[in-house]
Amino acid sequence: MSVIYILWLRELRRYVRSRAQIVASLGQPLLYLVVLGFGMGPVFQKAGQGNYLQFVAPGVMGMTVLFSSVFSGMGLLWDRQFGFLKETLVAPVPRIQIMLGRTLGAATVAVVQGLLVVVVCVIAGFRAVHLQTVPLALLFMALIACLFSALGTAIGSTLQNMQGFQLIMSFLVMPIFFLSGALYPLNGLPKALSVLTSLDPLTYGVDGLRATLIGRQHFGVVTDGLVLAVVAALLLAIGSRLFSKIQV
Amino acid sequence: MIRVKDLTKKFGEFTAVNNISFEVGPGEIFAFLGPNGAGKTTTIKMLTTLLQPTSGTMEIDGLDARRQANEVRKRFGIVFQDPSLDGDLTAYENMELHAVFYHVPRKIRGERTEQLLRLFDLWERRNEQVKLFSGGMKRRLEIARGLLHTPKILFLDEPTLGLDPQTRNQLWTHVKHLNQTEGVTVFLTTHYMDEADRVAQRVAIIDHGKIVAEDSPQGLKQQTGADSLEEAFLALTGSTIRDEAASSADQMRQFAKMWGNRR
Numbered sequence: 001m002s003v004i005y006i007l008w009l010r011e012l013r014r015y016v017r018s019r020a021q022i023v024a025s026l027g028q029p030l031l032y033l034v035v036l037g038f039g040m041g042p043v044f045q046k047a048g049q050g051n052y053l054q055f056v057a058p059g060v061m062g063m064t065v066l067f068s069s070v071f072s073g074m075g076l077l078w079d080r081q082f083g084f085l086k087e088t089l090v091a092p093v094p095r096i097q098i099m100l101g102r103t104l105g106a107a108t109v110a111v112v113q114g115l116l117v118v119v120v121c122v123i124a125g126f127r128a129v130h131l132q133t134v135p136l137a138l139l140f141m142a143l144i145a146c147l148f149s150a151l152g153t154a155i156g157s158t159l160q161n162m163q164g165f166q167l168i169m170s171f172l173v174m175p176i177f178f179l180s181g182a183l184y185p186l187n188g189l190p191k192a193l194s195v196l197t198s199l200d201p202l203t204y205g206v207d208g209l210r211a212t213l214i215g216r217q218h219f220g221v222v223t224d225g226l227v228l229a230v231v232a233a234l235l236l237a238i239g240s241r242l243f244s245k246i247q248v
Numbered sequence: 249m250i251r252v253k254d255l256t257k258k259f260g261e262f263t264a265v266n267n268i269s270f271e272v273g274p275g276e277i278f279a280f281l282g283p284n285g286a287g288k289t290t291t292i293k294m295l296t297t298l299l300q301p302t303s304g305t306m307e308i309d310g311l312d313a314r315r316q317a318n319e320v321r322k323r324f325g326i327v328f329q330d331p332s333l334d335g336d337l338t339a340y341e342n343m344e345l346h347a348v349f350y351h352v353p354r355k356i357r358g359e360r361t362e363q364l365l366r367l368f369d370l371w372e373r374r375n376e377q378v379k380l381f382s383g384g385m386k387r388r389l390e391i392a393r394g395l396l397h398t399p400k401i402l403f404l405d406e407p408t409l410g411l412d413p414q415t416r417n418q419l420w421t422h423v424k425h426l427n428q429t430e431g432v433t434v435f436l437t438t439h440y441m442d443e444a445d446r447v448a449q450r451v452a453i454i455d456h457g458k459i460v461a462e463d464s465p466q467g468l469k470q471q472t473g474a475d476s477l478e479e480a481f482l483a484l485t486g487s488t489i490r491d492e493a494a495s496s497a498d499q500m501r502q503f504a505k506m507w508g509n510r511r
Contacts, residue, residue: 003349006348010334010337013337014336082331082333082334082335084332084333085332086332087346089298090321093321093349
């Protein structure tokens with residue numbers, strides 16, 4: 001237990017100490033929120049879909065948690081490079097505990113980052129419709145964070161070096177974001193796109209956030225929560241299996 | 249304490265360690281010497297469960313290092329050849345993490361940490377992030393950390409690389425003391441032959457993945473008719489310089505520099 005805690009604490013300490021990185025990681029959500037939010041606003045309004053800023057803000061929150069947790073999970077690569085990974089791997093501790101500590105730490109960092117973006121959203125004019133379901137939104141954020149931190153750890157366990165990083169960005173993380181319905185409504189999509197979006201776990205995360213924050217849902221909160229929990233558990237299992245096989 | 253039989257490690261076509269066997273008795277200081285790329289670090293990695301051997305058996309304190317990895321890990325401490333600290337954490341936090349990993353009881357955790365940080369002259373700077381330390385200080389911290397728990401076996405992979413004579417002296421004195429008072433078995437590699445001569449009771453020399461000699465330092469000198477262990481070493485391994493391929497970790501370090509080194 002204390003091993004999981006100390007590794008969780010480590011992730012948080014590292015996060016708090018990288019102030020430049022915290023600020024830098026707010027840049028992209030801000031762009032999507034402000035430029036896209038206000039730029040697409042009029043068209044969205046004319047199409048009878050309501051306020052685009054309200055619509056896109058939960059998507060931007062989901063995106064932030066996605067990026068932050070995948071990156072933190074893949075922090076494994078940096079540890080491999082700077083040698084700290086070895087120190088953890090020779091320790092007389094079941095590797096599953098090491099993996100859990102790291103992953104939970106990465107997930108917590110992602111949720112904190114997500115909350116920062118919530119603040120930014122509120123400043124930009126976003127308002128949650130039902131205040132009583134806001135705690136549920138936090139739960140969805142935590143689920144998204146756990147899921148993608150586990151994915152990041154799984155990927156980090158299999159990659160040997162940073163060369164693969166760009167590949168993962170372009171062919172996995174960006175598609176997950178763009179296919180999630182973070183930026184557009186899911187109804188009336190072409191068949192192929194509709195199938196792809198329903199295979200993307202982030203879709204359910206964003207849908208859950210939207211349901212709980214602005215009361216607009218596609219699959220429903222229960223489906224969203226179940227899909228996220230199952231996929232997260234699956235990825236945690238895969239991640240810890242891959243992590244336990246690491247050789248350096 | 250350590251019993252290795254027919255150990256082999258192949259990386260694709262390349263055989264890094266070729267069918268070696270040796271034994272290290274309890275309480276012994278054993279030096280594992282060899283030129284660059286001879287297979288020393290690969291052997292240590294296999295012994296410390298970081299790498300799976302291609303074939304052969306390894307027994308640590310009577311346990312199978314392949315199958316009972318976690319039990320084996322409880323029995324040794326290691327100072328790695330290349331850095332393994334977390335640069336974003338402070339010196340003290342690095343020690344704390346290690347203490348938790350090795351289940352050092354909370355009571356003696358603080359006491360030992362202070363004692364070791366003082367011994368290696370790092371106590372005053374315990375609350376600074378490690379990335380701000382000089383190379384020598386980082387090295388000292390690695391060593392202090394490796395000694396934090398009292399293992400049955402201590403692996404030291406070129407621990408004195410880049411250290412000044414004072415610190416080197418400090419380290420070996422401490423290691424010898426541990427060996428004598430607590431009976432810790434020591435398995436070390438080094439390129440400084442005088443160190444091996446001074447501390448080791450037995451020496452094995454490995455070259456091209458094979459053990460070419462195994463004896464006491466005195467015995468090796470007699471065997472080759474040399475005055476010093478260094479001469480004996482050169483007589484046994486020749487004087488050609490070896491190439492070592494850059495490991496993926498080295499390549500990554502370069503890549504990280506390109507990207508403006510996060511840590």
